[in-house]
Amino acid sequence: MKKILFLVVSHVLVGAVGFAIGIYTLPILIAPPPPSVEELETLSQQAVYTGEFQRDLEGSDLLHWGEGRVSVGPQSIVFVGKLAPGPDYKLYLSPEFVETGAEFERLREHMVRVGDVRTFENFLVAVPESVDPARYNTVIVWCESFAQFITAARYR
Numbered sequence: 001m002k003k004i005l006f007l008v009v010s011h012v013l014v015g016a017v018g019f020a021i022g023i024y025t026l027p028i029l030i031a032p033p034p035p036s037v038e039e040l041e042t043l044s045q046q047a048v049y050t051g052e053f054q055r056d057l058e059g060s061d062l063l064h065w066g067e068g069r070v071s072v073g074p075q076s077i078v079f080v081g082k083l084a085p086g087p088d089y090k091l092y093l094s095p096e097f098v099e100t101g102a103e104f105e106r107l108r109e110h111m112v113r114v115g116d117v118r119t120f121e122n123f124l125v126a127v128p129e130s131v132d133p134a135r136y137n138t139v140i141v142w143c144e145s146f147a148q149f150i151t152a153a154r155y156r
Contacts, residue, residue: 023087032118035122035123040078040080043078044069044071044080046073046075047071048073048133048134049133049156050069050070050072051070051138051139051154052153053066053067053069053079053141054066054067054153055151057099057100057151058099058100059098059099059100059103060099063084064086064148064150065150066081066083066084066151067081067083068081068122069081070139072133072155073133074133075126077114077124079122079123079124081122082121083120083121083141083151084120084150085120086146088143088146089116089118089144089150090115090141090143091116091117092104092142093111093133093138093140094111094138094152095110095135095138096137097137097152098140098152099149100149101149104140104142104149111140112131114127114131137154138153139152139153
């Protein structure tokens with residue numbers, strides 16, 4: 001009986017570890033190639049605002065972080081740097097700087113979702129015509145699937 005219980009527990013544990021590794025690596029495996037350096041440089045020069053994603057924010061941790069420069073323009077948001085990989089990342093603009101999931105949830109109704117983040121090293125997200133980045137001051141990367149704060153940068 002102990003042997004069967006041990007086998008069941010060990011198989012469940014191995015299955016859970018495999019599932020967790022799959023959740024972490026799948027977004028990396030299916031991510032499209034990042035935009036070209038030339039495209040990022042061209043669009044960064046058209047930006048009106050810039051900010052920095054930093055790893056040491058209160059809501060960031062070992063698995064949820066961003067690091068690099070973000071440039072915000074009227075037509076696009078350009079990021080040159082790295083994000084911790086994960087599923088279902090969304091880019092938001094906020095009227096206030098936030099650095100935790102609780103702050104994000106509190107202000108969410110005042111934010112605007114700009115688009116999807118599909119790459120983890122450099123990204124480019126088009127700003128919809130209906131969105132005016134000058135009405136906001138912070139860019140936020142948020143994981144919708146797990147309601148997890150990833151990173152934020154104040155740009156004005």
